[in-house]
Amino acid sequence: MSVLSKIGEYGRMVRFSHSLFAMPFAIGSMWVAANGFRGMDVLQITKFVLLIVGCMVTARNSSMSFNRLVDAKFDAENPRTSKRHLVTGALSKKAVIGFIAVNAALFCLLAWLLNPLAGIFSFPVLCALAFYSYWKRFSWLCHWYLGFAIGMSPLGAWIAVRGEFAAFPIFLMFILMLWMGGFDIIYATQDEEIDKRQGLHSVPARFGRAKALKIALASHLAMLALCVIFGVYWQMGIAWWSVFALMAAAILYIHLFRKSDDLDAMNRDFFLANVGISVLVMLGLIVWILLGGDVNALR
Template structure:
């Protein structure tokens, strides 16, 4: 009983470490990509191994980022409570967690098709290198979005084993969306970033200009979502979903208060989790009932 309790406690710590709930940012777009690629439900084999690959890659990348950033996290009052600064987990065991997850990702990719297996080391390099970008470029937000964009692109590859235009449009949408709300989130750390030589759009361009850039990225995201209507022959149900997403994005930009952590969590995370789920459900309804 005591052993089970310890295992459960450790699982909870790792789930918190990698912010497992944030899978809702990438998973919905990966599902859309799979459904479109398969023109319906993909095989159970593809769904299972595709999901395993996505979760393993994401867990490994997030855990690696925590290890790389642990010194800065310890100095930042906003992040000092995280697991590594608080020594709730050790860097060595987190790195082992990273290796295990990346190994699972490569194995799952091999179970999908040769293209996914061939690209798996490239994906690992991309999702791991993000952790260092904030040290030398304010474009780190876009790079983060670029790495997460691999979810819908990889999902398409998992189903078809081939390149196509649609998944790269979906990937660009995800990149713009993630970069936009990561800029919003980063506006909390303007002074800290400047003091410690870290790069971000808010610290480089200032708060107002940074938020304008975030809004511009989200506008481009919406335009690409609309461009999918003629590209994929989508109907009014999908359009309603985009309308709801636009309202939520406008709300997100309206409530931004960098000094209020709770409000910033809602603006940067909670609302965007709702946005991705709205787009997913309305797209699926449009696909099956439209």
């Protein structure tokens, strides 16, 4: 197998396209934390962008690969996941362990290059990301833990730029947690029966598909409520409220007005909504700063 083919196999294993869910939140948080990069030269901007994107990619690579490694037995028994790389032998266990180790090491190194606080928290963050793989074995709250794990990205980007915690990115973290938690519940409806047979926990396996979809809607409505609090408290202005209107319309349309009950179509729609809402949040944050928002004036 050529080097490019091998890289492609690793990219497919970690479903690199799904980076689009969290990356825009991180970029938006980075933009606000850096105050639109006002007063920074090209080298400073390049450093932050490359290191933060590098942290995002390597952290996700290591956590997704770890998930594939520890869930290989369950994947082999599930028709939906039976073609995954460790199950089919496209990648060996040794190769995946090596991939995890390299990406984890790179993540910690890149974090230390950003600032000491980012470096100190790099290993705990990796542990928190890896722990997601075990939640489905004991709790149907696993969907929101996944959301929390992904939601750390805007907080991490903020710390990477400013070297401190703040309420602003923590709000973004919980917004992303509620959005991703609801989306993951919908995604898990595909595995309702196999989860029951394997003794795994999920909202669909615990409550059934119909109730699960209502719980997903409730999670997304809670996310919209948090977006309102976020916009009011930090006086985000027209940019944020325009984004909010589009997000609310997309969520309500897909949950309440879409016609097909086909699970594949539903998941495709929510995949597109996932990317769209993440990009909208990023644009709302970027435009807010461009229209005169000032991170240094935040409460």
